[in-house]
Amino acid sequence: GALRRVDWEIKLLYDGDCPLCMREVDMLRRRNTSHGNQIAFVDIASPEYDPAENAGISFEKAMSEIHAILPDGTVITGVRVFQKLYEKVGLGWVYAFLNVPGLLPLADKVYSVWAKYRTQLTGRQDMDTVLEIARRRREGTASCAVSSGPTGRMTNACALEAGVLSWEELADALSRQQTEEERGFRARLEAGREPNALALLRLFGDDKPEDVQVKLYRDHAGWCPYCQKVWLALEEKQISYSVEKINMRCYGDKPREYVAKFGQLLPAAEVKGQSIADSNKILAALETEFPQRPLRPKDNTPAGASVSALLSLERQVFGAWLQWLTGGRGQGMFVTAMDQVEGVLAASGGPYFLSGQEGSEACADGSGFTIVDVMFAPFLERIAASVAYFKGFKVRGNGRWPHLNKWYDAMDGRAAYRPMKSDFYTHCHDLPPQLGGCYQENDKYVSEIDGQDGKSWDLPLPATDADCIEPFVLGLGGDDEAAARREAAERLIHNHTNVAVFASRGASLPGFPPVMAPKADPNARPASPEVVDAVEVALQRVAQALLQGSDSTSAGPMLDKKVRQSLEYLQERVGVPRDMSYAAARQLRAHIGWLLRTSETAASAQTAATASAESATGLVYYEEGPEVTLFTSAGCTLCEKAIAVLRSCREEAPHTLRLVDIKDSGNETWFAAYKYDIPVIHVNGQYVAKHKLESQEVLGFLWEATVGAVQPREGEPDSSDLD
Numbered sequence: 001g002a003l004r005r006v007d008w009e010i011k012l013l014y015d016g017d018c019p020l021c022m023r024e025v026d027m028l029r030r031r032n033t034s035h036g037n038q039i040a041f042v043d044i045a046s047p048e049y050d051p052a053e054n055a056g057i058s059f060e061k062a063m064s065e066i067h068a069i070l071p072d073g074t075v076i077t078g079v080r081v082f083q084k085l086y087e088k089v090g091l092g093w094v095y096a097f098l099n100v101p102g103l104l105p106l107a108d109k110v111y112s113v114w115a116k117y118r119t120q121l122t123g124r125q126d127m128d129t130v131l132e133i134a135r136r137r138r139e140g141t142a143s144c145a146v147s148s149g150p151t152g153r154m155t156n157a158c159a160l161e162a163g164v165l166s167w168e169e170l171a172d173a174l175s176r177q178q179t180e181e182e183r184g185f186r187a188r189l190e191a192g193r194e195p196n197a198l199a200l201l202r203l204f205g206d207d208k209p210e211d212v213q214v215k216l217y218r219d220h221a222g223w224c225p226y227c228q229k230v231w232l233a234l235e236e237k238q239i240s241y242s243v244e245k246i247n248m249r250c251y252g253d254k255p256r257e258y259v260a261k262f263g264q265l266l267p268a269a270e271v272k273g274q275s276i277a278d279s280n281k282i283l284a285a286l287e288t289e290f291p292q293r294p295l296r297p298k299d300n301t302p303a304g305a306s307v308s309a310l311l312s313l314e315r316q317v318f319g320a321w322l323q324w325l326t327g328g329r330g331q332g333m334f335v336t337a338m339d340q341v342e343g344v345l346a347a348s349g350g351p352y353f354l355s356g357q358e359g360s361e362a363c364a365d366g367s368g369f370t371i372v373d374v375m376f377a378p379f380l381e382r383i384a385a386s387v388a389y390f391k392g393f394k395v396r397g398n399g400r401w402p403h404l405n406k407w408y409d410a411m412d413g414r415a416a417y418r419p420m421k422s423d424f425y426t427h428c429h430d431l432p433p434q435l436g437g438c439y440q441e442n443d444k445y446v447s448e449i450d451g452q453d454g455k456s457w458d459l460p461l462p463a464t465d466a467d468c469i470e471p472f473v474l475g476l477g478g479d480d481e482a483a484a485r486r487e488a489a490e491r492l493i494h495n496h497t498n499v500a501v502f503a504s505r506g507a508s509l510p511g512f513p514p515v516m517a518p519k520a521d522p523n524a525r526p527a528s529p530e531v532v533d534a535v536e537v538a539l540q541r542v543a544q545a546l547l548q549g550s551d552s553t554s555a556g557p558m559l560d561k562k563v564r565q566s567l568e569y570l571q572e573r574v575g576v577p578r579d580m581s582y583a584a585a586r587q588l589r590a591h592i593g594w595l596l597r598t599s600e601t602a603a604s605a606q607t608a609a610t611a612s613a614e615s616a617t618g619l620v621y622y623e624e625g626p627e628v629t630l631f632t633s634a635g636c637t638l639c640e641k642a643i644a645v646l647r648s649c650r651e652e653a654p655h656t657l658r659l660v661d662i663k664d665s666g667n668e669t670w671f672a673a674y675k676y677d678i679p680v681i682h683v684n685g686q687y688v689a690k691h692k693l694e695s696q697e698v699l700g701f702l703w704e705a706t707v708g709a710v711q712p713r714e715g716e717p718d719s720s721d722l723d
Helices: 019-033 059-064 079-088 092-099 103-121 127-139 167-177 185-191 225-237 256-262 279-289 302-326 331-348 371-391 402-412 424-435 481-494 496-507 529-548 561-571 582-612 637-648 668-674 695-707
Strands: 010-014 039-043 067-069 075-077 214-219 241-246 268-271 274-276 618-621 627-632 656-661 680-683 686-690
Touching (some): 010 079, 019 039, 075 079, 079 092, 079 103, 371 424, 481 496, 529 561, 627 637
Parallel strands (some): 214 241
Antiparallel strands (some): 618 656
């Protein structure tokens, strides 16, 4: 048939899960727009990737080396792809050396080695593991098949699965509960009409994407206070803008192109063609180039005349806070500076610094909110969190500063500020790596902020914030806890696979090289596919509890060690505002806490009940590794000795141990075969031993199961022949 007409000169198939690859793809995208959009980009890691639309190239083949497709259907691979791509974006000279005879084959050999090991070299699992995970995702099987063996057991990764809703069912349940506005969140986010930390495009009024004249470069995690100033100003002035997220130095490297253009500092911006890398200069440019909704009062007004002195006070407060936070002295200086802030706000009548002063009514929305509030907001936000955590000193809710507390409350009510506001926990762990450490002087509020007090990260959560160090009426639905739970569930359901992979890093090795921000740990690698699958099932339970209530959701059997590690890792890394609002993060952390606590309690109760019942069937312990099945019956003393030997080998050779009582209903076949010979032991469904176990024997068959197939052994009993 005739070839379809296309509007590209070359189609690149790229791996969207490869961080190093994405740096190059992002560069090509940027240059592509100014070179006629000759390149089409297809992400092979996307669930929507279709080989039929891409010259029949399978995911596995596309992962093996880089592929590109030409309009006539020709497929090219290897270094030639880079050569063609760079030619299309005006950088053909970079690969001109390949025209020298003999160099192209040599370059392809070097590239083939890189391609083979690139997943590991870029901080991911080995290629075989990555391909296996992808295969399971496509087939929808994960590792959750139920064994047809006589024990009726499930595979390790799915020991949790019974009774939990699928992700599709959870998405449907969420949709039924959401308001119309909540259901439109993703569409508005994509269209640039949602004020959210996830947004990469923001449009106001009748603006379209092509009308955007400002690009903001801000940090990925939402930690940077100087980025927040510019972000807040853009939202308050309602200037349409796009966003590119850049690593802070404390948790990763910046792209070379960014460093060449702006250096190491954040934020940076492009404002009507001007490249600016200083927050104050960016704010000045925004005021000059976009005079609508001004933030700075005119100089010839009382409000305008007060601005310089108030900005000097902001620097004074910043200096006093920083001195106290990072050292053991300075509380008096800090309190004096905050007293001055209180005095200014009291004099203005509030709630903002220049409220009521002539000239302020012409700024922003006419409420008195001005550039002064923009400059104070990021640091007063961080002050409230950090001095509570590191100094045991309360700012929000401190009766000494009533007008300051009215300012905090007013800021929480601003539509432009709410989506970018962080929480105490995030700040208390993002400030030390940015500042080189904070001086812990008083830990009065540490356990509450860190979720270790048995209340703040567990269910039921406190109904009000009256006794909490941090206010929590900050969600999309105000103080509506149900709305906060739906927000948390939406973020989890929408990105569940990536969240599970991310969480599983808690059961793997720490990242190398390490970074200054341990909560970021960008170089950490995920755990095995089996762990990822088990974590995903656990997260399904969390999402189900968020939507249906913990009382109506089964916590399932005991979580194994690696799943617990993964959930704890995730719980400690829910970022505000990066991932969701504080109200939603509070719910997600607490529901993860519920699963961690409840599953352990239920497992303990189940173990106790099993011990007192006639049947000996049950899970003894779970570890990542081979599965040992011990056929037994109540009162078998040899079986107890065999279990003790297996336990003694647990640390050296991790494995799961399950007991099967041959007298249970449904186990008649096993009873007939093994009734005179228990204990009988199987590993991964293969007979290995009977009667008595020795440690060396156990280590031998577990080693076989770990490195390959268990070798067949003679002597499996079958008492039915005797009968």
